[in-house]
Amino acid sequence: MNLALFxxxxxxxxxxxDFEWAQFLISKGVVDREIQxxxxIEFYEHYKAGTLDIYxxxxxxxxxxxxHSRAELDAWHREYMARHIRPIIGAPARALVKQHLDNGDLCAIVTATNSFVTGPIARELGIPHLIGTIPAxxxxxxxxxxAPRGTPSFQAGKIERVEAWLESLGLWWDSFDDxxxxxxxxxxxPLMRKVKTPVAVDPDDKLHQYGTEQGWKVISLR
Incomplete structure (x- = not known):
C-alpha cells in the first residue's frame, strides 16, 4: 500500500x-472589502516569503x-462551492486523485486552510481523509x-498532524511501499522531505529551484 498526500x-x-472564501464573504457583504x-495581500506576501505568523x-x-450560525455558514458554503470552488478543480487534478484512489492508496489532503472551508472540498474530490487546521x-x-484547536497544519506542523493521524490508524511512514x-x-x-516521493505541482520559484536541484518530479495540473 502507498500513501498519497495532497x-x-x-x-x-x-x-x-481561503482567498476564494474571503471573496465570497465580501460578495455577500459579510466582511468589509477594503479591510479584508x-x-x-499582507498575509499572502508573508506566506510567499516564508514569514507568515500562522496564529x-x-x-x-x-x-x-x-x-454567524452553523446553519447559515453551511448554506453559504454550498453556494461558495458552486460559484468559487468547482470551477477551479481541473480535470488533471481529479484524474491524479482518481489514479491514487484506484491504486488503493491511502489518500489525504494536508492543508493549512481550516477544515470548515476545506471539508466539503475534500468530499468533492473523493478524498476520504482531511488534515486541516481545526477551528475550535x-x-x-x-x-x-x-481560534484554532491544536497544532495548525502549516510548515512543520503538517508533519506533526500527519504522524498523529497515521498513529491513530496504527500506521507509520515505513508502513507504506511508497x-x-x-x-x-x-x-x-518539511513534509516534502519526509516522504519518499515528493512532487512539485506548478511550484513557486523557491520550490521549483529546490526541487530541480534535488531531482524531484515537477508536474502541472493546470
Whole structure:
C-alpha cells in the first residue's frame, strides 16, 4: 500500500480556497472589502516569503465564522462551492486523485486552510481523509470560537498532524511501499522531505529551484 498526500490550495485547486472564501464573504457583504483585501495581500506576501505568523493569520481568517450560525455558514458554503470552488478543480487534478484512489492508496489532503472551508472540498474530490487546521467550537452551542484547536497544519506542523493521524490508524511512514506528497509551495518543504516521493505541482520559484536541484518530479495540473 502507498500513501498519497495532497496540498490543496494552488495544487489540487487552480487557486486558493481561503482567498476564494474571503471573496465570497465580501460578495455577500459579510466582511468589509477594503479591510479584508488589504489584510489578505499582507498575509499572502508573508506566506510567499516564508514569514507568515500562522496564529495571527488564523485569528483573522477564523473571526468571520464566529458571527454567524452553523446553519447559515453551511448554506453559504454550498453556494461558495458552486460559484468559487468547482470551477477551479481541473480535470488533471481529479484524474491524479482518481489514479491514487484506484491504486488503493491511502489518500489525504494536508492543508493549512481550516477544515470548515476545506471539508466539503475534500468530499468533492473523493478524498476520504482531511488534515486541516481545526477551528475550535463552543461545545455548548457548536458555534466557532475564532481560534484554532491544536497544532495548525502549516510548515512543520503538517508533519506533526500527519504522524498523529497515521498513529491513530496504527500506521507509520515505513508502513507504506511508497509515500507521495504533492505541493506547490516552499512552505511545504518539511513534509516534502519526509516522504519518499515528493512532487512539485506548478511550484513557486523557491520550490521549483529546490526541487530541480534535488531531482524531484515537477508536474502541472493546470
Amino acid at each position: 496540498d490543496l490550495d494552488n495544487t489540487l485547486l487552480s487557486g486558493d480556497s 483585501e488589504a489584510k489578505n 495571527e493569520f488564523l485569528n483573522f481568517q477564523l473571526s468571520p465564522l464566529t458571527r 467550537v463552543d461545545l455548548a452551542n457548536g458555534a466557532f470560537s475564532g 509515500s507521495f506528497f504533492y505541493s506547490d509551495s516552499h512552505n511545504d518543504l
